Amino acid sequence: MRISRRGLLRSGAAGIAGTAFLPGLLRAQSNDDTLRLGVAANGPRTIDPNQTTQGADNWATEQMFEQLVRPPDGLFAATDEEYVPTLATSWETSDDGLTWVFQLREGVQFHKGYGEMTSEDVVHSFQRAMNDGVNTAVFTNIASIEATGPYEVTFNLKGPDPLFLGSTAFQNGASIVSKKAEEEKGDAFGTDSIGTGPYQLAEFDSSSGATLTRHEDYWGEAAKIGTIEVVYISDTTARTLALVSGELDIIEAVRAPGWIDQVKQRDSSLLVDMTNPGSFMTLHMNLTAAPFDNPLVRKAIATAIDSGQVANALAPMGRPSVTLSPPHYPTGWEAEELPEELRYEYDPDRARELLAEAGHPDGIEFTANISQREDYRSTMLIVQELMRSAGINMNLNVMDHSAYHGANREDQNTLALHAASYPPVPLDYMSRYLSSAAEVKADGTGGGNYSHYGVAIPGVDDKLLEMQLAKTFEEYVSIGRDIELQVQEDLPVLGVMTLGFTAVRSPRIDLGYEVDGGYARWRFHKATKS
Amino acid sequence: MARYLFVRLLDSIPTIFLVLSLVFLAMRILPGDPAIAVLGENARPETIAIFREKFGLNESLWVQYITFLRDMITFDFGTSLMSNTPVTTLIAENIPYTIELTIAAMIIGISGGIPLGVWAAVNRNKAPDNGFRLFSLVGYAVPDFYLGAILLIVFALNLGWFPITGAGDGFLDRLHHIVLPALTLAMLKIAFLGRLSRTSLLEVMGRDYVRTARAKGAREPRVIYRHGLRNALLPLSTGLGLSVLTTLSGSVAVELVFNRPGVGRLLIDAITERDYPVIQGGVIVFASIVVLVNLMMEVVYVLVDPRIRVK
Numbered sequence A: 001m002r003i004s005r006r007g008l009l010r011s012g013a014a015g016i017a018g019t020a021f022l023p024g025l026l027r028a029q030s031n032d033d034t035l036r037l038g039v040a041a042n043g044p045r046t047i048d049p050n051q052t053t054q055g056a057d058n059w060a061t062e063q064m065f066e067q068l069v070r071p072p073d074g075l076f077a078a079t080d081e082e083y084v085p086t087l088a089t090s091w092e093t094s095d096d097g098l099t100w101v102f103q104l105r106e107g108v109q110f111h112k113g114y115g116e117m118t119s120e121d122v123v124h125s126f127q128r129a130m131n132d133g134v135n136t137a138v139f140t141n142i143a144s145i146e147a148t149g150p151y152e153v154t155f156n157l158k159g160p161d162p163l164f165l166g167s168t169a170f171q172n173g174a175s176i177v178s179k180k181a182e183e184e185k186g187d188a189f190g191t192d193s194i195g196t197g198p199y200q201l202a203e204f205d206s207s208s209g210a211t212l213t214r215h216e217d218y219w220g221e222a223a224k225i226g227t228i229e230v231v232y233i234s235d236t237t238a239r240t241l242a243l244v245s246g247e248l249d250i251i252e253a254v255r256a257p258g259w260i261d262q263v264k265q266r267d268s269s270l271l272v273d274m275t276n277p278g279s280f281m282t283l284h285m286n287l288t289a290a291p292f293d294n295p296l297v298r299k300a301i302a303t304a305i306d307s308g309q310v311a312n313a314l315a316p317m318g319r320p321s322v323t324l325s326p327p328h329y330p331t332g333w334e335a336e337e338l339p340e341e342l343r344y345e346y347d348p349d350r351a352r353e354l355l356a357e358a359g360h361p362d363g364i365e366f367t368a369n370i371s372q373r374e375d376y377r378s379t380m381l382i383v384q385e386l387m388r389s390a391g392i393n394m395n396l397n398v399m400d401h402s403a404y405h406g407a408n409r410e411d412q413n414t415l416a417l418h419a420a421s422y423p424p425v426p427l428d429y430m431s432r433y434l435s436s437a438a439e440v441k442a443d444g445t446g447g448g449n450y451s452h453y454g455v456a457i458p459g460v461d462d463k464l465l466e467m468q469l470a471k472t473f474e475e476y477v478s479i480g481r482d483i484e485l486q487v488q489e490d491l492p493v494l495g496v497m498t499l500g501f502t503a504v505r506s507p508r509i510d511l512g513y514e515v516d517g518g519y520a521r522w523r524f525h526k527a528t529k530s
Numbered sequence B: 001m002a003r004y005l006f007v008r009l010l011d012s013i014p015t016i017f018l019v020l021s022l023v024f025l026a027m028r029i030l031p032g033d034p035a036i037a038v039l040g041e042n043a044r045p046e047t048i049a050i051f052r053e054k055f056g057l058n059e060s061l062w063v064q065y066i067t068f069l070r071d072m073i074t075f076d077f078g079t080s081l082m083s084n085t086p087v088t089t090l091i092a093e094n095i096p097y098t099i100e101l102t103i104a105a106m107i108i109g110i111s112g113g114i115p116l117g118v119w120a121a122v123n124r125n126k127a128p129d130n131g132f133r134l135f136s137l138v139g140y141a142v143p144d145f146y147l148g149a150i151l152l153i154v155f156a157l158n159l160g161w162f163p164i165t166g167a168g169d170g171f172l173d174r175l176h177h178i179v180l181p182a183l184t185l186a187m188l189k190i191a192f193l194g195r196l197s198r199t200s201l202l203e204v205m206g207r208d209y210v211r212t213a214r215a216k217g218a219r220e221p222r223v224i225y226r227h228g229l230r231n232a233l234l235p236l237s238t239g240l241g242l243s244v245l246t247t248l249s250g251s252v253a254v255e256l257v258f259n260r261p262g263v264g265r266l267l268i269d270a271i272t273e274r275d276y277p278v279i280q281g282g283v284i285v286f287a288s289i290v291v292l293v294n295l296m297m298e299v300v301y302v303l304v305d306p307r308i309r310v311k
Helices: A005-019 A022-027 A055-064 A119-132 A164-169 A179-191 A236-244 A259-266 A295-304 A307-313 A348-357 A374-388 A401-409 A426-434 A460-469 A473-490 B002-029 B034-039 B045-054 B061-073 B087-122 B127-141 B144-158 B170-205 B208-215 B220-257 B263-272 B276-304 B306-310
Strands: A034-039 A088-093 A099-104 A142-149 A152-157 A199-205 A209-214 A227-232 A250-252 A271-274 A279-285 A318-320 A364-371 A392-399 A415-421 A493-499 A502-505
Touching: A034 A055, A034 A236, A055 A199, A055 A209, A055 A227, A099 A119, A119 A142, A119 A152, A119 A179, A236 A250, A236 A259, A236 B144, A236 B220, A259 A502, A279 A295, A279 A374, A279 A426, A295 A348, A295 A374, A295 A392, A307 A318, A307 A374, A307 A493, A364 A374, A364 A401, A364 A415, A374 A392, A374 A415, A374 A493, A392 A401, A401 B034, A426 A460, A426 A473, A460 A473, B002 B061, B002 B276, B034 B045, B061 B276, B087 B127, B087 B170, B087 B220, B087 B263, B087 B276, B127 B170, B144 B170, B144 B220, B170 B220, B208 B220, B220 B263, B220 B276, B263 B276
Parallel strands: A034 A227, A034 A250, A364 A392
Antiparallel strands: A088 A099, A099 A152, A142 A152, A199 A209, A209 A227, A250 A502, A271 A502, A279 A415, A279 A493, A318 A493
């Protein structure tokens, strides 16, 4: 066949033009039985809930796996009583709080014909979480776990834990997986996992995402939408345009000032779902570095930062915070409950007076590292501006996100901003931020206690141990609230605000419930698409 | 010829080795801990310690370097720290997308750039020539990521003609998905190849053999295409090689903007996540492509210019 130059040019032009008419053809292929979710990450790493370290991966695992208990949809459970029976139907605790016996739901089927869930699967799931998970530390209080019947599991704890359901049973690593499937698949289980949830994995593509389909043998009410596609798009513009164009149904939001307003200007019908509290945005003052070793300087900084203004700048995602724990968490304090001298109400003049008392009549100047990620950078820029008006000049060294956290872990920061989401299990985050065992170390082997609290100012370890040994929830909360007061007094850490995890949703999608709290992902088993 | 190519191929080994060593060092000198990047900033110290032990990150730099060289020599690129997937699998999954994007962009670039350059040369200092020069200036000046975003907003979001993200499934869908990314990458090619064709053609059009052809009464299209363009091909063949390489480097930004899979995006993601094995694997791929393209261009040079063959 002879191809003429003109012919080639003509067919090339026609081909390119022709592709413009494909949308109608291709769009017709997409149907209302698919929910497409755009998550803010480069690509999926694993679908094994025991190995996930990237928040975005948890959107898929949330649909595929279940634990013995779960909080109500769209919420965190603040007490054990609020948990909903899921793969367990009931549970009992011994008087000394050291033994927990769970009765399992009968007839629960694993995905893809892997059979019925029994106590063997539950024991296996917890053992792998305790021995080989990415978060083994949360399971260290378990002394042993036994299958005491085909549908009964007994946990023996090293110490009592009045929040066992939240601290341990509802962890990601505590998701129940099929023992048979894991043994059969070996390493491939990471990309071909088998759970009991309302959706099962249909496809895992390490560059684009995961596709889930309805689990037809699900023990509960079957999911209404047949297919969930989790699409990974790290570029915020591409993700936003994909939502506005209708290519995606839901996207993870960008936690930056004004972003929600901009998206709503594009399409005012879009809906916003948000968790409260989301991330705790905390400022950690390095107690071993001048001038932060001076309590008056720390009080000046606390007085120079208006939590309300910081939160407003990131509204509606931002909410003011007064203590380490948010007010509605078990150990949290409302501002008006606190003694007046520990409220640190915004007052730049008072901050200047405190600095003068501390021997810095002309103010102070220091350099702090900060991540370039939107939520970190925006928050710190507002803090910088607020402090400037009180004579506190903070020079910012902006770094990439990975380098920033690497430097923090090597004790290379002065005033470190940290964003992290925690369930209402205060001992967990208090231990991470305050205990001497978690003290940051210059060689990078330390933990997330960037302030050196418990070492530079000792005393908190004893209180944390008391909290750990508390037998009742009331005792646990009471000790925790005392720790919060002590932290307000010593100021190693300052709660700046909380920043809700946010997703923007097409009005065509009805989740079937309101999102108000919980981790940075939610289930779609009740969702419908119109 | 084969011996010549083999020697050139051997010559490129030290280049690749040097590039790899530089990348190895640069990634370890840069701040940022892969363990924290993988496990998250809230990871507990004991979990981080296990991770570092598992992947040999707590070994001395020399031990890591020697292990790295041994692995490279045995073509063991390792597994991704992030996804635990073999690097070869990740590259094999992603490289077809980069190749198809490069080919599509080159096709558009060549079929747009060379005719436009010829048209401008033939109409020297007239409106088409001035228009083309302005166009090529814009083509050079507008960065890929910006042009990509503009094309996305106009043709995908506002007009709805093209999809916004992904690479598609099946031939038609993939063709549909590749148009905007390929156009974005092709813009610079059109400008570059167009200018090169224009300049080369103008140069040869003043030569004696062109004058002779005209004097013999050859029609102008024949003079341009048979006598002019054919002789202007030599500098163009060099330009094409450079174009392939700039298309590859440009694909990094375009794959990000259009959320397309590809080796460029894989590499950028790996850098932000400090995924050392993937970075090293990606760099080997890019370095090897550069070496291969250069070799291919030398072959093309020999084929296009018989004088080189004679030498």
